[in-house]
Amino acid sequence: MDLKFTDEQNMLRETTRALCRDTSGVDVVRQMENDPLGVPEKLWANMREAGLTGILVPEQYGGLGLDQLSCVVIYEELGRALAPGPHFGSAVMSVLALREAGSAAQQEALLPGLASGETIIVPAWLEPDRGYGPEGVRLVAKRSGEDYRLTGIKRHVFHAKAAEKLLVLARTGEGADGIDLFLVDTNAKGLTLEQQKSMASDTQYRVAFDDVVVSAAQRLGASGCGWRSWEAAMYRGIVLLAAFAAGGAERALEITVQYSKDRQQFGKPIGAFQSLAHYMADASPVSEGAKMLAYEAAWAHDQGKDILRLAPMAKLFCCKAFRDITHMAQQVHGGIGFTLDxxxxxxxxxxxxxxxxxxxxxxxEKLIAADVLDRPNVRTIADPFTP
Structure with missing residues (x-):
């Protein structure tokens, strides 16, 4: 694995870090908590100007067409800053799904707007108490002449009110092959948005579909390819989430180390106490290991290698590292760390x-176990746009 970053990748890191420093400080993160739109105006405008909204859009549609490792470099910096907004849902997942399933006409119509950031499309796929697999998709898309009628509930739809369209997974038949992707206007008749509260105070919505009519032209790809296309997009998307978590873990550790130097107790910095010092020392290799795993998964994809195990491993480990390191950080801060200040x-x-x-x-864990135990059975995901 060659992880010597190119000059372009180093420039992307520096550009993203500077952009986040100038327009996505913790004051912006705080302002966006429970905001109905959740889109920081200045940050989003600067992302658009820098081309970051088009990182995965091919150059022919006005994007940067970056490889996976370059995107991971960007997402590591976004994670350090906890950058809020619809970037992942729109510029990553919706773009990947369109590239995977969309027709040439649909890509021509939608990718330029997504690349520029002028258009925001966010996925609506999770349902109440249904789980994360294809069996969890129960929102019904019933054929009615040349149209479909959608009925059901979606939850945890990020930035739904800021989006022009929703990318909806709906059931048109039985099994994993009975799922399709639809583009639904957020102002469609029968669509109701209700903001949800979460522990992260991010912007999520419950979306109710009451006999919402969509035309057959708003379906992405051939009938029954929805889950396969969505899964292919997810395998790439979760690698970027892993990088976001790794960046957040690294920054949380930096904040904690600095606090342990500044906070005095018994006449000396609390970082001088062995028990606390060991906590932070143990966290350092975990943080570095998380970054390496995210890099490896991205590099493997760019080399055309199988990431069916690496991608889930990266998100699983990086998110656990982020959670464990911030838990340790709260212990070092003590009770005051839980205050909003x-x-x-x-x-x-x-x-x-x-x-x-x-x-x-x-x-x-289920995906990793299946990949480990099913070998040498053939299990691949079609990815026609692999660089």
């Missing part, structure tokens, strides 16, 4: 939320 609680709450978002720990 201190930044470490922002990292602690988001670390746990990230473990639960998208594919959670149990589902990731």
């Amino acid at each position: 201190y930044d470490i609680q922002l990292y602690y709450r988001r670390a746990k939320q990230l473990q639960l978002n998208w594919w959670d720990s149990r589902y990731l």
Whole structure:
């Protein structure tokens, strides 16, 4: 594995870090907590200007067309800053799903807007108490002439009110092959948005579909390919979430180390006490290991290698590292670390939320176990746009 970053990747890191420092400080993170839109205006405008909203959009559609490792470098910096906004849902997952399942006409119509950040499309896929696999998709899309009628509930839809369209997984038949992807306008008749509260105070919505009519032209790809396309997008997307978690863990450790130097007790910094020093020393290799695993998964994808095990491993380990390191950080800070005046609680709450978002720990363990135990059985995911 060659992890010598190119000049372009180093520039992307520096650009993203500077952008986050200038427009996504912890004051912005705090302002966006429970905000109905959850889109920091200045940060999003600067992301658009820097081209970061088009990192995965091919150059022919106005994007940067970056490889996976370059995207991981960017997401590590976004994680350090806890950068809020719809970037992952729109610029990553919706773009990947469109590239995987969308027709040439659909890509031509939608990818340029996603690349520029002018258009925001977010996924609506999880349902109440249904789980993370294909069996969890129960929202019904019933064929009615040339249209479909969607009925059901989606939860944990990030930034739904800020989006022009939702990317909806709906059931049109039985089994994993009975799932399709639909693009639904957020102002469609019969669609109701209700904001949810979460431990991370991020912007999530419960979306109710009451006989929402969508045309057949709003379906992505051929009938029955929805889950396969979504799963392929998820395997790439969770590697970026792993990088986000690794960046957040690294920054949380830095904050804690500095606090242990500044906080005096019994006439000396609390970091001088062996028990606390060992906590932070133990966290350092975990943080570095998380970054390496995210890098490896991205590098493997760029080399055309199988990431069916590496991608779930990366998100599982990086999110656990983020959660464990922020838990340790709270112990070092003591009770005051839980107060809203201190930044470490922002990292602690988001670390746990990230473990639960998208594919959670149990589902990731299931994927890893299946890959380990099913070998040498052939199990691949079609990825026609691998660089």
